[in-house]
Amino acid sequence: MLDKEMANRLGPLVNNPELWEALKEHLNNLRNLELQGLAVATSELELYRKQGKASSLANLLKLKNKQQKLNNG
Numbered sequence: 001m002l003d004k005e006m007a008n009r010l011g012p013l014v015n016n017p018e019l020w021e022a023l024k025e026h027l028n029n030l031r032n033l034e035l036q037g038l039a040v041a042t043s044e045l046e047l048y049r050k051q052g053k054a055s056s057l058a059n060l061l062k063l064k065n066k067q068q069k070l071n072n073g
């Protein structure tokens with residue numbers, strides 16, 4: 001969970017448009033690879049792992065919104 005102290009420490013990353021866009025692009029690429037892997041997963045364990053990774057990457061993509069919400073609220 002993102003607390004206010006961590007949100008402040010991440011501020012320079014998420015508030016720098018150039019850095020944030022580069023990170024977002026990288027995270028989206030990783031997430032797409034995991035989603036493609038879901039389509040060809042051959043075991044239940046592999047499926048669950050890929051779902052977890054995709055979910056974690058999606059949460060990272062929401063980092064800027066969470067950081068702004070904590071600092072504004």
